[in-house]
Amino acid sequence: MHRLSRPGLAIGAAALLVVGLSAPAMAASVPMTLSAPSGPSQGGNTLTGTTTTAVFNANSAVEFQYVGTGAAAACSAVYAAPAAVVVAGTPPVQTAGILAVPAANVRLLSTTKLGITVPATVALAGGQTTAKYNVCVYSGTVTGASGSPLIANAAYSIAAKPVISAISPSTGPALGGKTVTITGSNFPTTAGALTASIGGTALTGISVAANGNSFTANLPAKTAGGPYTLSVTSAGGTVTKANAFTYTNGIVVVPNTAPNTGATLPDIDIQGVGFTNLDFSMTTGATPNDAKSHVYLVDGKYDPTTNSGNKTIGEVAECINVLVVSDTEVICSMNLRSRISTTGTYTTVAARTVADGATTNASTTLTSATAAFTSADVGMSLSVASNTQVPAGTTIVSVTNPTTVVLSAAATATATGVSTTIGPRTAASVTTVNASTGVTAAAPQFTVADVGRSITGTGIPAGTVISAYTSATQVTLSNAATAGGTVTMTIANPVPVPNGTYTVAVISNGAVDVQAGGASEDANYTESIISSGSTFTVADY
Incomplete structure (x- = not known):
């Protein structure tokens, strides 16, 4: 003690005391960018905080300081003593609270980046649905007027974590466009505050019920598959429900009715998903049972399972000359004039x-x-x-x-x-031109009555009909010839597809027994499902 009485020492001690009581000299706090501006009530999630200035070190300490519902408050200038959450008012809501992050939950990633695990105490209180905090980073944990200064700060909000109970329906067509309803709780009702996705593809047109316990959304188009995971994201975080939804290979056909008369094959428009992955290169009607992709008309549910070497339930007609417009649309010509037999051949009226x-x-x-x-x-x-x-x-x-x-x-x-x-009759000395639909006879061979009739011969694809009459020596075919030359042809009445209701099916592989477990199994085999959109009626207008 007596050493302190010496004048020099006394002066030094006084000087130290004055310095200790004065506000510390410190650099200004810098803004910090959080990896997520919001998160779930009760924490448990990890954030990263990044600055453009090197301010972090091993002693950096973090606090969540409650902002409240009024004007945003700033972080305290120095490290503040943790303070319990205060709840007051009617209805009761949080009014204060300084929540320290345990040192073990603050990870120094670099001098410009921290990892921060949000404490469970950062939670909604009373009747709150959201709450705002400042995330305050200090150089240490010294409190008081000369305590550890603020070095970085960011705004953060919390909300109740959404809960998913169910999705209805749990299946839908790959072309999308349908509405699903997701039930649960804690869905924010503010427009744009909720997003959701199925298998990583965002749902659109989200509309949340006033009570926040359900929302509806529109299904986007997505390649058939699943069951996919449903994800819902709000300010309260992201939650998922595994195996929630399956996209079925559904299609919509327009128009969905046509007659089985007339030489002109009706064009139909098919909407679905995944068409660019299919190979329709052989759909000229020549080989309806080949291993390429096809659009079939089926009496019931298509079943390629072998039955004495033939399909158990095969096609009765084929939509030929398929044109892929986009991944979600194809156009083709439905040949209803010539029915395909169980052996995969086009039938004609026998003599x-x-x-x-x-x-x-x-x-x-x-x-x-x-x-x-x-x-x-x-x-x-x-x-x-x-x-x-x-x-x-x-x-x-x-x-x-x-x-x-x-x-x-x-x-x-x-x-x-x-x-x-x-x-059937024969037409001799008929000349075809490769890749042309024109046919010319050396002598009168054709009549107007031949329009719509089946015509077969060398270089003429199976299922071809006479589509137009020009003269007794010249007609037009529904399919282009695959070879040129002068041949004898047979003209016959095709057996039309009977009037009735059928299903249009898009098949990735038209061969027999290619389904899972079949003798010719195709691991990538797909077929569209029966739905209201795939129904097709053959009838007179």
């Missing part, structure tokens, strides 16, 4: 035999009480085995009534009980 034909010498009239002639017989071949009553190459020119027809050539004898065969 039929009439045993009670009657001819008159030099007359072009033929009668039969049992033939039941129709307009479909016009242009068809009519032959007699011995050719003694009807010249070879004769065709039916017109149908007078169900028992009488007019022939292209006069009968050479009068007879009754003539056995005649009525069916």
